[in-house]
Amino acid sequence: MKFTIQKDRLVESVQDVLKAVSSRTTIPILTGIKIVASDEGVSLTGSDSDISIESFIPQRDGDLEVITIDRPGSIVLQARFFSEIVKKLPMSTVEIEVEQNHLTIIRSGSAEFNLNGLDAEEYPHLPQIEEHHAFQIPTDLLKNLIRQTVFAVSTSETRPILTGVNWKVEKGELICTATDSHRLALRKAKLDINEESSYNVVIPGKSLTELSKILDDGQDLVSIVITETQVLFKAQNVLFFSRLLDGNYPDTARLIPQESKTDVVVNTKEFLQAIDRASLLAREGRNNVVKLSADPAQSLEISSNSPEIGKVVETVQADDIKGEDLKISFSPKYMLDALKVLEGTEIHVSFTGAMRPFLLRTPNDDSILQLILPVRTY
Amino acid sequence: MKFTIQKDRLVESVQDVLKAVSSRTTIPILTGIKIVASDEGVSLTGSDSDISIESFIPQRDGDLEVITIDRPGSIVLQARFFSEIVKKLPMSTVEIEVEQNHLTIIRSGSAEFNLNGLDAEEYPHLPQIEEHHAFQIPTDLLKNLIRQTVFAVSTSETRPILTGVNWKVEKGELICTATDSHRLALRKAKLDINEESSYNVVIPGKSLTELSKILDDGQDLVSIVITETQVLFKAQNVLFFSRLLDGNYPDTARLIPQESKTDVVVNTKEFLQAIDRASLLAREGRNNVVKLSADPAQSLEISSNSPEIGKVVETVQADDIKGEDLKISFSPKYMLDALKVLEGTEIHVSFTGAMRPFLLRTPNDDSILQLILPVRTY
Structure with missing residues (x-):
């Protein structure tokens, strides 16, 4: 195998397949990256047997010649060394040549690396997948x-x-x-x-x-x-x-409450930031909880209490509160995780009492739903 | 104590004094930050008894009122909580008030934190230093x-x-x-x-x-x-x-060689990058060394060898090589550390044989000097 390749393209592909390579593997050859050069281009493969990633670099990109193939072939090189070496090469092109006994020469400018490679035939085959039923x-x-x-x-x-x-x-x-x-x-x-x-x-x-x-x-x-x-x-x-x-x-469908007793609509960012502040003291408390109290006549009150350190209480103006009075406790981490992925400036929270799971949704959008179990506090 | 302060100024000062606060201290009050409010402004102090940092925020910054002092006083608050709380407060100003039993209220917008403080009188005094002999x-x-x-x-x-x-x-x-x-x-x-x-x-x-x-x-x-x-x-x-x-x-003066047998002048960046590349394989080798060979008739050759992984060799064009032939081995880490702090596009390396310490300097600048002991290799 012998080819010359644009360094940037090689670095990019190596970084991609590296994500599948684990240093803690029971199959030694999987600590390597498989490189195959053909007339069409160069393909790199990394795998930890759970995940396998194959990245293909075509020989040409439009008018630009990305790779000059002198001799097709294949080799497996230690992923950790190979990835660090290509990143630090001095010039914008790299020549990779496999000699006898899988000895691989990597040349760039006046730098020359000799790496002991492994036989690519020993590398596990990727799963064979028939593509009749692909969807996009x-x-x-x-x-x-x-x-x-x-x-x-x-x-x-x-x-x-x-x-x-x-x-x-x-x-x-x-x-x-x-x-x-x-x-x-x-x-x-x-x-x-x-x-x-x-x-x-x-x-x-x-x-x-x-x-x-x-x-x-x-x-x-x-x-x-x-x-x-x-x-x-x-x-x-x-x-x-x-x-x-x-x-x-x-079967998770039955976990999702179909009715609610208290419904709150509130600005996502203001709610998230208030929970985030309250979580500062929740972390120390034995229960690691934040409390929320909703009163349709008033607003939302968010609080947390850590006897040794202190307590925090904050009022958040809700855009709408309907239904019964409610006091509920929950993990601030779960709440923050859910709020961070909900889109839109407002969120709709539906409670069915202090002991039942509650739902977070984007108003008028049923494509996304977050459910959180409350924490029992006395 | 009661004052209102610009949040950004408070956050900045807290971050500064926090650098002296250690969570692993045998003196519990040193996990806190001391806050003193006077008519002139607010001072914050953090200390781990080795290092103490005092940051002063003046009441006015030119025409801008940074702090409104309602009641002077002092308190010690848990550094970790206090610093995270002030960072996350909702408004651009913060009110801090100490009530009975060192209970401290931090208010910003609709958020209100109650923190259990400690008596500032218990906080160790900073060293008293007379300033007769300051230099700048x-x-x-x-x-x-x-x-x-x-x-x-x-x-x-x-x-x-x-x-x-x-x-x-x-x-x-x-x-x-x-x-x-x-x-x-x-x-x-x-x-x-x-x-x-x-x-x-x-x-x-x-x-x-x-x-x-x-x-x-x-x-x-x-x-x-x-x-x-x-x-x-x-x-x-x-x-x-x-x-x-x-x-x-x-007494380190006697360690510094006063004469040299081989003198090399080389581009700092090219030399540094070649050493960096060679260090990739040196890391694995038993000796963790990079070899340099200098020949006045030719150039510098930098190499490293890790029997299981492979080897690397690279030639760096020197701007000048004078004196005896030389082969020397050294820790690439020490070499990289030294090269990174030397200023200028060129460096001057002076060797006194393979077993003697060598010097790195910026040509025509005797204000900085780096010395490295070689590694004996056979």
Whole structure:
């Protein structure tokens, strides 16, 4: 293998596939990045066996020659060293040549690195996925779907299925749900898809977070292919594979209250900042809770109390309060997480009493919903 | 005590004095910030008993009233909570009022915090320093003196005196020296001071690092007062006290070679970047060294070798090489640290053989000098 490549393009692709490479792997070759040079271009692959990322750099970009291929071939190089080396090379082009015994020479200007490579034939094959049933989502929408749900997955391995986000496709609609059993995030989107298609899978939260990082901003379509054990996201020159989680996702629909006793509409930013201030003292308290009291005749009062340090109380002017008086306690962290992903200047909070889960929504938008369980305080 | 103050000014001062507050202190009241309000303004103090910082906010700034003092007084508030609270307050002004039993009310907009304060009388007094013998240094020069030496102090407590920077004033000149016994950094500066004045003290490296962080950029003069056990830096509205280290600083002058056998002049940036690249593979090697070979007939060759990973070799064009052939090994970290603080586009490196310390200097500038001990390799 021998080729010369624009350094910036190589650095960018290496950074993308590096996101799948873990230093804590039981398969030594997976600490490497696989490089394959063909007449069409150079492809890089990284994998931790849960996630695999393939980035392709085409030989030409319009009129610009990005790569000069002298001799096609392949090699696996230590990801950590290779990525740091290419970043620090002195010139704008890099020559990579594989000699005997997988010895790889990286040349740029007067710098010459010799790295001991590994046989690319030993590198695990990526999953073979048939693409009959792909559907498309614009990149910006996909990133929002992820951002507005993935924070709510469980970080505990007690119920592994809850560490993933449930993706359900039904009647032309995608419903993404995440819950750690203390709060739940739900986001829906209409798909341009055959109404007959239906899927119900659980994608690891970590995979979605990494996917989100390598997707560019913009509205380019990402193709999504779901199989029994794998999901593949295909963006411009990038393939992102993730395994799916085994098991059945719990039926969360029945957790969502269908009626409410107290309804509040309030400015998102003012509410968020007041909760944030109250959380400063909540952190120390034994219960780590913030209290909210809503009185239809008046406003919202947000308070917290940490006996040794002090207390805080703040009034937030609500745009509307309807229904019964209410005093409720909750984790400020869950509340802040939910408020940060809700769009719009106003939010609508629906309570069904101090001991029942409550809902946060954007008024007049049923595509997003956040549910939080209150904390019992006496 | 009761006053109203511009939030931004308070936040800024709190951030400054916070740098002296440690959460790991054996004196509980030192986890707090002391606040004193007088008719002239408000002063804040933080201390970990090694370093003490006092920041004064004058009641007026030109025509602008920064503080409205209703009732002078004093209080000590938990630093961690107080600093986070003031940062997150909703309005541009803050009212702080102390009621009975040191209960302190912090009001801003509709937010009201009640914090349990402590009696300011219990807070340790700052050192009393007589200012007969102050000398002045412009802020930018002071920050350079610190930056160009403090990185070389020892991080090990085996010889505590080496964790500080030696400040010696003699014949109108300040000489700052730091060494961890593997490398040495020296920086001199002419002072506008009586030629008779002489000092020889050791200032903890940590104190100088923190001082550097709170000094603004610019050329305002900082007054420096040195006593037997303390040093005081007086900048605009900030007093910075540090204890001095006990003991005699070693005589380092005899370590500095007075002659050389190989002299190299090279572009600082090219040399630094080549060392940086070579260090990528040095990190893994058992010796963690980079090799340099200088041949007056040719150029500099920089190389490193890590048997399992690979090797790197690079040629750097020197502007001048004089004297004997040389092969030498050194820690790339020490070399990079030294190169980063040397000013100018060129540096002059003087070697006295492979086993002797070598010097790095800016050509035609004897105010700064970096010394590095080589590593013996076979």
